[in-house]
Each structure stands twice: as C-alpha cells, then as structure tokens.
Amino acid sequence: MTQTPRIDVVGGAYEEWCLRPAWHEVFGSAGRAASAIAAMAGPSKVTLHCYADARTAQVLEARCALEGTRLVAVAVPATCSFRYTHALQRPEVEVPQSTYASVVVRAETVLRFGMLEGDAVVHGKRVVYDPQGRLTPEPFGANGSSADELFIVLNEREALAITGLAEGATALKLAEATRALHKATGVIVKRGPLGALVLDGDDWTEVPAFETETVWKIGSGDVFAAHFALNWAAHGHSATDSAYRASLATAVYCDGRGFPEQSTLDVFPAMPIRASARWMAGRQPRIYLASPIFTLGQLWLVEQVRENLRMFGLEVFSPFHDVGYGSADDVVQLDLEGIHNSDLVYAVADGMDSGTIYEVGYARAQGKPVVVYCENESSEDLKMLEGSSCVLCKDYVSSIYRALWTAMAL
Structure with a gap:
C-alpha cells in the first residue's frame, strides 16, 4: 500500500465559542484541518504550524499527542478568538494588537491558511492555499511563498473581494481571475449549497454539496480544504475527484461535528442538493x-x-x-x-x-x-x-x- 506523504498545515489555531449549539474548543483553521487530516491519514502524517499563546498551546499539545501529530508552535502573548451566537452570525473576533513575524514552512506538501495575527511564507512542491480572512488582493507569492503546483480554495464572497470583480460575476469568471492573480495551477470556488466549481488547466467541472440532517457550519470550510489537500496534494488524485471527496467529507463533518474516517465516508448516504x-x-x-x-x-x-x-x-x-x-x-x-x-x-x-x-x-x-x-x-x-x-x-x-x-x- 502506498504510504500517505506527510502534510504540513500552517494557519490559525484559535479559541472558539458558540452559544447555540453550545461549543467551546481550540481549533481554528489550521488546528481543525490538522485533526481532519489525521483522522483520515493516520498518525505521524501531519505537522501543525501555528502561533500559540499559553492557553491554546496547552490544548494543542494534548490534542497532537492524542492524534499522533507533530506541533510546531511559535509562542506569542495572545492569539485570536471567535465568539458566535449561532453559526450564521458574523462572529465577534478578538485579534492581538501586534502583528507577529511570519511563520516559515518548507515541505513537499503544504496546506496554508490565511491568518489574522500574522502570515505564513511557505515553499512546497504541491501547495493548497485557502486565504480565508485575508481579503486583500495580495497574490500567493507576494510574501515570498513559492509552489511548483498551487491550488487556491475559496468561496464566492472571498473571490469577489480578492479579484475586485462586480457582484454577479460567474463562478467560472471568479475562478479564472483568481488563478491569474495567484499564478495558480487551479482554483476551487465554493458556492455553498450549489457545491463547488473546479478550474484545473483549461478544464472546469462542478461537484455537488450534500444534504445532511443537521448543519454544523463552524469550520466546514477548513474540513473541505483539509480533505482536498489530502487527496490532491498528498494522494495525487485529480482536482475534481479530490473536490468531490472533500465535499462528501464536509457533509459528514456538518452532520455530526466529527472528523470522518474512510469507513464513515463509505457508508454516508450521499444526497446531492438539487436546484430546480x-x-x-x-x-x-x-x-x-x-x-x-x-x-x-x-x-x-x-x-x-x-x-x-x-x-x-x-x-x-x-x-x-x-x-x-x-x-x-x-x-x-x-x-x-x-x-x-x-x-x-x-x-x-x-x-x-x-x-x-x-x-x-x-x-x-x-x-x-x-x-x-x-x-x-x-x-x-x-x-x-x-x-x-x-x-x-x-x-x-x-x-x-x-x-x-x-x-x-x-
């Protein structure tokens, strides 16, 4: 059996609160993605790079020890926190007053997230970049990052903000503009209930989103990026196949807040959301x-x-x-x-x-x-x-x- 290459995940590891349903955890984009990949790829396959204050470091160290992942944390006085009344409400975000020096990562396979309290400079062969909160039109390589092959994963709102295109631009136009801006191999534009558009080279395809009994939205985008990176960057699957697997894994996560293993995905009743x-x-x-x-x-x-x-x-x-x-x-x-x-x-x-x-x-x-x-x-x-x-x-x-x-x- 082919072994899964190690994946280096870099981004935020934040404290999260939600009033309804009740939720209080330390995850953030990179922390959640590292756990999602570890659940699928097994122990010793993930390195998590992040900033961590004393409070978050204690939780992250315990979780990484439990999951068998490696933690490389830059000690800082304070990291961000997010507070939600419910998951559709814009969160109250606490951001440190100081911006920290960039985290630098060199690895073959990298999943990079945008961060609020600093930045990440990454160098890799296959890199997936989810800009998230970084809604300025700064290209992936503007901070010195480099990749032999690069995929950008973002939603329509983020693509509009990054590209500056007018409201109403098609997902394909957003993907093409995003790819040009970042000089990327390909782009995934997530479209909520309409699934995602995948632009890879000259070809584009669509993958569905799936219905679930319940919807736990916090962190769903992190899980999508994690499973896409695992399948495309690590396993070498096609971008379309990787996006489909990521969409399915995201549905499992939304339905139960847990990180799916392969056995869970195999039995999940996949019901694509249909639009008339x-x-x-x-x-x-x-x-x-x-x-x-x-x-x-x-x-x-x-x-x-x-x-x-x-x-x-x-x-x-x-x-x-x-x-x-x-x-x-x-x-x-x-x-x-x-x-x-x-x-x-x-x-x-x-x-x-x-x-x-x-x-x-x-x-x-x-x-x-x-x-x-x-x-x-x-x-x-x-x-x-x-x-x-x-x-x-x-x-x-x-x-x-x-x-x-x-x-x-x-």
Whole structure:
C-alpha cells in the first residue's frame, strides 16, 4: 500500500465559542484541518504550524499527542478568538494588537491558511492555499511563498473581494481571475449549497454539496480544504475527484461535528442538493415568516431569520415588517394573503403561539411546504405538525438550511 506523504498545515489555531449549539474548543483553521487530516491519514502524517499563546498551546499539545501529530508552535502573548451566537452570525473576533513575524514552512506538501495575527511564507512542491480572512488582493507569492503546483480554495464572497470583480460575476469568471492573480495551477470556488466549481488547466467541472440532517457550519470550510489537500496534494488524485471527496467529507463533518474516517465516508448516504431549473435561472422563492412577535427575544429571532434567509437570496414576507401590528380586521387578511402568495413557510414554534400554529395549518391546507424551528417544544406539542408533514428542526442553523434546500428544489 502506498504510504500517505506527510502534510504540513500552517494557519490559525484559535479559541472558539458558540452559544447555540453550545461549543467551546481550540481549533481554528489550521488546528481543525490538522485533526481532519489525521483522522483520515493516520498518525505521524501531519505537522501543525501555528502561533500559540499559553492557553491554546496547552490544548494543542494534548490534542497532537492524542492524534499522533507533530506541533510546531511559535509562542506569542495572545492569539485570536471567535465568539458566535449561532453559526450564521458574523462572529465577534478578538485579534492581538501586534502583528507577529511570519511563520516559515518548507515541505513537499503544504496546506496554508490565511491568518489574522500574522502570515505564513511557505515553499512546497504541491501547495493548497485557502486565504480565508485575508481579503486583500495580495497574490500567493507576494510574501515570498513559492509552489511548483498551487491550488487556491475559496468561496464566492472571498473571490469577489480578492479579484475586485462586480457582484454577479460567474463562478467560472471568479475562478479564472483568481488563478491569474495567484499564478495558480487551479482554483476551487465554493458556492455553498450549489457545491463547488473546479478550474484545473483549461478544464472546469462542478461537484455537488450534500444534504445532511443537521448543519454544523463552524469550520466546514477548513474540513473541505483539509480533505482536498489530502487527496490532491498528498494522494495525487485529480482536482475534481479530490473536490468531490472533500465535499462528501464536509457533509459528514456538518452532520455530526466529527472528523470522518474512510469507513464513515463509505457508508454516508450521499444526497446531492438539487436546484430546480427555475432556481438556476434566477428565480427567488418567497418565504412566509410565521412567528410570535410579542417579546424582545421573539423580535430578535425574527430579525435573525429574515436576515439569514435573505442572505441566501430568498425573498421573505414577514408580517412584522410587511404588515405590522393592528386589529384582526387590519392584519389577518393581509397575513393570509402573504401565505397564499408565498412558496413555503418558515415557522418559529416558540411557545406554540396560536397565531403561528394557525398560519402553519393554513399553509399546509394549501399544500405549501413548511419548515418549523422547534428547539424547546415537546413531541406531544409537535404531534400535529409532524403528522401533517412539516419539516421539524431542533437546531436553528439547520432549520435555515432546510428552508433553503426546500426553496431551491421548487
């Protein structure tokens, strides 16, 4: 059996907090990627290069000892930290006031991440670069880095920022501009639920994203980059095949927060996310947002749901925003017309508010799909909703993605 070459991973190793679902770990991009590769490649295959303060170093040393990986940490007074209320919210980021001297790595196979508190100068034969937070149009080699073969992995938002192309540029145009900027062998532009576009030489292909029961989004991009680097840079698979494997591994990670082994990937029920012809042609499905709007907490959640759904290009009809408060004569008919003119309903089952439950029933009577966010409700309270084929989600981020996937298929 061919042995997997060693991979050197360089980037951030940060402390992470999330309020819902509860999460407090030390990972960061490079820390998470090193663990993801170690789970697949086995012990003694990964070297993690990062900055580490006393707090993060203690955790990283213990994890690397457990995983059988090698840690090369530059001791610094403080590293970054990320705090999320939920994984779709922009995190609160603490960055050290000082910028540290660059980490230098020389190895055959390298996965390099962009960092906030410093930089990495890498020299390798096969290098994968995920710029992440570094949204300035600085080419890969501008800091002295070099690679015989180089693949850039980034998402559409990052590609727009780096290339300066106008909003609406196609994924292929973004990939071509990114490749030219970095003088790269190839580029992967991640497109969220639409999967990823892979540009390799003169050829481009697309690989799908996959549906999961739940969606744990924090670090999903790190896992994608890790598995792409493992397959393309270390194993020598084609870029398209490597991206497909990376997408599948990312789905497994999103579904359970764990780092997949090969046996896990072999049995994972891969269900590609399907987009209808109407969606691909630019149609924006309309979602009716059914929710109680009587307390500050409920209003805050309505704002979050509306913002997150619109972030994915969906049109949202919100009774609070689009109708407002009023008497039954003032609002009921307008709300029901809003349901009638929408493609699906997203319902917040907070306390099983009677108005929200009525709206759900009205929508189901019209045959409209309904996604219900129901974190705290009992099975007994949800019996009618479940029995009428509503999609029930206990996790907030998962409910948003389920609404998106439902809308994409219409």
